[in-house]
Amino acid sequence: MTAYTATVTVRLKNGVLDPEAETTKRALERLGFEVDGLRSADRFEVDLDAESADVAATRADEMAQRLLANPTIHDYDVSVAER
Amino acid sequence: MTAYTATVTVRLKNGVLDPEAETTKRALERLGFEVDGLRSADRFEVDLDAESADVAATRADEMAQRLLANPTIHDYDVSVAER
Numbered sequence: 001m002t003a004y005t006a007t008v009t010v011r012l013k014n015g016v017l018d019p020e021a022e023t024t025k026r027a028l029e030r031l032g033f034e035v036d037g038l039r040s041a042d043r044f045e046v047d048l049d050a051e052s053a054d055v056a057a058t059r060a061d062e063m064a065q066r067l068l069a070n071p072t073i074h075d076y077d078v079s080v081a082e083r
Numbered sequence: 084m085t086a087y088t089a090t091v092t093v094r095l096k097n098g099v100l101d102p103e104a105e106t107t108k109r110a111l112e113r114l115g116f117e118v119d120g121l122r123s124a125d126r127f128e129v130d131l132d133a134e135s136a137d138v139a140a141t142r143a144d145e146m147a148q149r150l151l152a153n154p155t156i157h158d159y160d161v162s163v164a165e166r
Contacts, residue, residue: 003119009126024127028146036086037130043092044107047120063111 001049003083006060010069010076011041044068047083056080084132086166089143093152093159094124127151130166139163 012018018040025038046063050056060078069076095101101123108121129146133139143161152159 011126021127024150027150028129031146031149033131033142033146035129035131039128041126041128043094043124043126044104045122045124046111046118048116048118059116063114063116066114067107067110 001051002053003047003049004053004056004080005083006046006048006056006063006078006080008044008046008060008064008068008076008078009041010044010064010074011039013073013075016073042068053080053082084134085136086130086132087136087139087163088166089129089131089139089146089161089163091127091129091143091147091151091159091161092124093127093147093157094122096156096158099156125151136163136165 021038021040024040025035028035046060048056048059050059057078057080060080064076064078065071104121104123107123108118111118129143131139131142133142140161140163143163147159147161
């Protein structure tokens with residue numbers, strides 16, 4: 001078993017309203033920054049043990065499907081690195 | 084001017100309690116996953132125009148310091164890519 005960290009990034013699908021990002025963008029503009037667009041995402045770094053990086057990625061994918069992401073409104077991607 | 088996307092990742096400093104991550108970890112364990120640790124972070128993807136990647140990174144760094152991160156409890160990092 002090897003120790004891995006799987007990073008799951010969960011973002012809203014295109015077309016889903018993101019009021020948090022809209023508020024953040026406007027706050028940056030009030031501070032004087034020019035911003036063309038802003039998207040927010042959640043990032044989960046999950047430490048887990050697995051036989052291989054592929055197994056770790058598959059397990060993190062399952063975590064995303066079952067809990068971390070809502071497939072109706074979210075896209076996600078998974079990347080794995082040794083710890 | 085070139086169009087860039089700056090990605091600002093904001094995470095809690097070591098030692099700062101993260102109840103959201105703790106709850107997520109426990110929920111994954113209830114679903115049968117073995118998890119050694121879990122950290123959550125916020126990710127902002129900021130579209131901006133700048134003279135160079137260095138200028139874009141400097142501007143995103145300022146955004147993090149002034150709004151996106153709270154230096155008392157957060158660490159952050161910035162990466163920049165052409166759009």
